[in-house]
Amino acid sequence: MAVAGALAELESLLGSRLARSAADRALHGQNETWFPALPPDAVAYPETTEEVARIVTVCARHHCPVVAWGAGTSLEGHALAAEGGVTLDFTRMDRLLDIRAGDMQAVVQPGLTREALNTGLRATGLMFPIDPGANATLGGMAATRASGTTAVRYGTMRDNVMALQVVLADGRVIRTGSGARKSSAGYDLTGLFVGSEGTLGLITELTLRLHGQPEAISAAVCAFERFEAAVETVIATIQLGIPMARIEFVDETTAAIFNAANGTALPVRPHLMVEFHGSEQSVGEDARRFGDLVAEMGGAAFAWASGAEERTRLWKMRHGAYGAALASRPGAMGLVTDICVPISRLAEAVRETRADIAASGIPGPILGHVGDGNFHAILLVDRGDPEALRTAKALARRMAERALALGGTMTGEHGVGMGKKDLMAMEHADAWDVMARIKGALDPEGILNPGKLVERRQ
């Protein structure tokens, strides 16, 4: 058997850093949502790029699948071993290699988490703002083109990865990009590997763009009678050019879930949570203009969180939404899905999604990064209720179809993985075949994260 041959060789290469125990395999066969367990045959813990290259070379020779594992926080089954094989856990490659303060860049290994990076940057006056909520690894965030609450201001991983070191399917090591802020020296390979979900190569080093820690930060939460008013406020904020660092929508169901989980007393109504970054002066000005707008739109219960502690509580609550939603319905698992539409179609997309969820009978709080037109539904499905799971999947599919009909995309940030592969042809038509051709050119044997994102072409 192909895998057995690879494992024997890898064992002699890695010793105890090739784990074959049931516990290790099970841990790397899990995910945070509804996908059934798909454990690998073994878990490798590489320590250097050269070791990753050697592992991939061995696996290539034996046609053994190779799956990358960061923190396991992705939501579409990206890191599951769909066809078995070896999972590479990047825990031991978690160093902050270099801070180039003058160039506002950091060089990191893929297993470093975003929180650890920001801890390492604290004294420099710089930060890495991309914030998907979970304390994901930077390698995983690049591989899935993560974004989150701050993308409205700082962009996504696409905009903040400047250069990569990548191990190809044949074991060769390449570098893409450079330390320069821009380049027109050929195809944008950095951009190609960002978001490729481990199907084109394994990221072993990243050069990231850093940003200055803002001199002043101001955050607020405010309630609206109707969700339409909240969404219209977002659109008006964008059109007035008020520079938001974050602008999050949560619906009334989410507000109730927050109250139950955090002991808060938010009105059970739709809310916006916002944050401004800048100088004392500009933040004050932005907050004032935004406040005026909210008043005009009939928003109420406006509460500013100017202290750091209060702000931390606010965003911790927001980031804890998924856990709080699961806790609100014991025995349930979450099918978390996201879409992204042009801002002008956001109200329509939210309205139709709300109605669709309400009609389904499945609890489904809605919340999202509305400054980008991106929102999520957390569909709560009782474990062992296959009918409810089918209903939730159908809801998610209709959300994706709705996003496409409105000129958007079936996923703004969660990615394709296993969960949305069957929607790719619908979104991309022949462009999905272009992706398959690229996959075939870079991984002809199909050993890199098989079963995800593309169909294999023979």
Place this chain on the structure above:
Amino acid sequence: MAVAGALAELESLLGSRLARSAADRALHGQNETWFPALPPDAVAYPETTEEVARIVTVCARHHCPVVAWGAGTSLEGHALAAEGGVTLDFTRMDRLLDIRAGDMQAVVQPGLTREALNTGLRATGLMFPIDPGANATLGGMAATRASGTTAVRYGTMRDNVMALQVVLADGRVIRTGSGARKSSAGYDLTGLFVGSEGTLGLITELTLRLHGQPEAISAAVCAFERFEAAVETVIATIQLGIPMARIEFVDETTAAIFNAANGTALPVRPHLMVEFHGSEQSVGEDARRFGDLVAEMGGAAFAWASGAEERTRLWKMRHGAYGAALASRPGAMGLVTDICVPISRLAEAVRETRADIAASGIPGPILGHVGDGNFHAILLVDRGDPEALRTAKALARRMAERALALGGTMTGEHGVGMGKKDLMAMEHADAWDVMARIKGALDPEGILNPGKLVERRQ
């Protein structure tokens, strides 16, 4: 002969819109720099995407090269017919198809120029800020990943192209991206086609990101005794987070050329030209902080251009640098080359380049978009002096080597084309082979802009 067969079919398809006259061919075999003429066998003037697809299908069947032509303003011979064939001139596909003001997007055909787009946007309060100097077509700007003076604030074409329609080498038409501000639905094909220089497909429609016209604009030019002080001012401006919309360096040679061409009386010293965009208040604040910094760095002769006319004159002078440089030495042609380095290495890169040019005896004004670490040398070579051309090429090569040694890239914005193909292996090593594999997967017959950017793999 392969081309003859294609031309016969295309003539019956396009009638008089397939031009075979010597004049038409010569016009499309020219370039703005030093490359010898390379005319195509014929020039096609398509009017629709479907027509482009039909042309490519015919050419594919006959293995006839296909070259895209926008405004012909590229600087590395991108649009020359290196192996003959058919050049597609997009002049007749120059419509502004849609302005989506609410989403701050415009949909355009590839032959529309950036100035025509901004004229069309004037009444909307929106603008497309990417400004490579020349009035290039938006299709060409996307294909070469253009940037220019405003990239320091607004990014490059990579950051401002949201979606594309592309005709592939087999005549299929695909769409990449969407109207959503972000997506994680698979490989970033938009980013792959942007900067691919017509070697992977022909762009037939673009969805562009627009920006609000700034409420206030302020521009200034100031002289420095030493170029190092100018460069240090740029670095300090970035590190203080003063948001520049433009920050341009010109050396003393360029200042003298400006004076001769424009009747100005700039001190013959290094200069910075800057511009700030924002509210009246923020622009005033930015200008004040920048002014303080310049004073600290010993800058002098600080002149603000607050009126629109004065500003237009300033940037027209800047954009006219190449023409003015050519005019300064009758009978000369320009070998214009650019590199881009991390900001922290910029002073070093400029210093060494100045010394190298001075030692060569070739006139070579230096100027550039220093906020990105990107600068140009205009090497003036007398026509009919092959020795001078060899010297200039060697200088350009050493500039590229210097950029790589400093952690940068051999071209920040001019691209690869024919001029820098022989440097690609040096910058990318095995990653250039990855580009060739992608090229092979999408254009197996090698009909799309052959001889540019990649080596053909057989």
